[in-house]
Amino acid sequence: MKHCLVVDDSSVIRKVARRILEDLSFTITEAEDGQQALEQCKQHMPDAVLLDWNMPVMDGLEFLAQLRKLDGGQSPKVVFCTTENDVGHIARALRAGANEYIMKPFDREIVEAKFQEVGLI
Template sequence: MKTCLVVDDSSVIRKVARRILEDLSFTILEAEDGQQALEKCQETMPDAILLDWNMPVMDGLEFLAQLRKLDGGDTPKVVFCTTENDVGHIARAIRAGANEYIMKPFDREIVEAKFQEVGLL
């Protein structure tokens, strides 16, 4: 079974994402900020990461930069999931190493489609 790390400071978003991704046969790990997420990745590298942009301690962009430097950090498929919807933010995320981008609010169909696009389903 594939693992997905859901990184978001909102417990509601993590809960919704967990339900969707468990239905898609993922084992879920959770983190409230980029620092926690980085620590989890150092323990066990997930197959996928659903990543918020705006978080305390370490934001999603900084986490992504640090992740990609880790041994094996180029492996997870990273899908940014955020309210930041301008083209500049999307371009920055892709340049930083994100594989795909989802806008909040999201639903199962959107998550499933994006995870299929990056080869996770």
């Protein structure tokens, strides 16, 4: 079973994402900010990261930069999931190493399609 780390400061978003991804046969761990997520990745590198942009302590873009520097940090597929929907934000995320981009609000169909596009399902 593949492992996805869901990183979002909203417990509601984490809960919705967990339900969708568990239905898609992922095991889920959660983090409230980029710093917590980075610590979890150092302990156990996930197959995928569903990542919010705007969070306290460490935002999604900084987390992504730090993740990609870790040993094995190039392997997880990172899907940004955020309200930041302008072309500039999307381009910055992809340049930083994101594999895909989802706009909030999202549903199962969107998550499933994006995870298929990056080869996770």
